[in-house]
Amino acid sequence: HLKTTPCTPLVANPNFNSVTCDGFTVTLTQNTPGNPDTYFWDFGDPASGPLNYSSLPNPTHTFTDTGVFNIKLVVSIAGLCSDSITKPLGVYPNFFPGFINSAPMCRNVPIQFTDTTYFQYGNVTAWRWDFGDGSTLADTSHLQNPIYTYPGPGTYNVELTVTNDKGCVNTYTKSITINDNPVLNLLTADSIYCGLDSLQ
Template identity: 25%
Template sequence: MMRLVTRWLLRACCVWCGVGVLLWVPLPGEVGTPARACGIGFSVTMVADGQPALAYPQSPDQAGTPIGVFALDSVAQIPIHFTEDVSRLPTPINVGAFTWHWDFGDGSRALGYALTHTYQSPGTYVIHVKVTQGTQQDLAALSDFDSAQVTVVPQRLSQPPTATARSSARYVQVMHAVTYSVTTARAFDGSPLTYTWNFGDNTTATGSTVTHTFTQVGDGDVALIVQDGRGTRSVVTLPVTIVAEVPVVHVTASTRQLAGAGAVTFDASGSTAPASYPNNRIARYQWDFGDGTTMLTISPRVSHTFSAPGSYTVTVAALDRRDIPGTGTLTVTVANPPLVTALWWLSVVLISGSVLYLTALLLRRWWSQRHAPIA
């Protein structure tokens, strides 16, 4: 499954990458390819005109398959700026210490970490990047550091579709499902839209709402590719972090039923952080009381006053030292106030000097000229 340079097996720092590819980072002074690129994980990503390549929707270890693919088309005879985003590597590298070899798939080659290339003709091209350091090496014998497929068109169509999207969770526990959905979408030409989701782990799905389960830990973006009837595309990205464990949240309330407006005390002190992370603990709590009120606290105990009748879903996110949240919810119901409370000591002054008193549902009336109350 994995294409690896075996001579690095004993002398490199190894980091697991979310698409099932091992990412190799040489130790200081070592010589060779510093990394394999991929989508979700501790990865590097090819970038064209500020657009990151998405993970190719099948295993990049299949023969001839690029690691990434650019969802947006480039235009022939217009320069494209290429570089590699190495910001997600767990250990920063000095990009200037390596020689970056680019093969643009159209017979052109160039050296450099960041550079510009112009495709003269429309078509589909696969860009290959290889990296060397120090001594001369046989490029043909080296595996790609990165590769990505780019589509070049004669001209770019105006007014691409627009869309927004959301996910059910920003932080996801491995092997737990997360739902992605389109919230708004518009095609300027009025044509039907298609939705393709790229999860960064070499898998895709189609539809306005999809569910996905990540099988590896990592960090990256899930991309929604929206295409109209003309073939014009737009890309919306949603960040995602997949972790092995999240905090376990236990929250209690002093009461879940209120007869009217009143305060409730919540206690999340029973929440725990994953012990697999060194010196981990719950660092803070984010509260959402379901009535438009939110609060950030260090203390696990908080009090909140509900002022209107209704049913409120209270959510607390307990964040550990990694800033990874676990969530817990409970419901608080506030009843309508009893009628006797609403009418208590309510008085209405009427014409002709009469006064109506409504006290404890008893209607009394008397005239102002020394008449005794009449029940």
């Protein structure tokens, strides 16, 4: 008679993102059902030597270069039932969105926003601006360097989301303060005023 030992079927399930743009060090996660008791990771990075492998459920690895790495995960229960899967991971660090804006920042004065996104790999392919102006639904733009005019004074959160051709998506948010256009009773050589101010 052949004696068999039943076991729960396993399906290896790595659930890390397919691209990372924050740096060379990545935590690789998995959510394999069935409670496997053994894990084996091959990071597809032979230049890292013995660090190319791990037996932790959710290991952290520092890649030695940029590019696409084929990550292999093998899971098993009591050495009887096992499953494996390979998933690619693109590593493209140093992708930092940012912007500057013109001055003065006053209501009803057009403000020039200039993209200053820093990147080392790939090219930026899309921009999405949200100027945080709750008075209208038309406070967004997909231009690289848009101009926007705020109708009223206040503090606004300006959000820029950029995408590149490597699959990286990142967002930068900055608060700006829009000033009112007061009536100026006295103007001196050192005064800062808005273009639409009125003088008395």
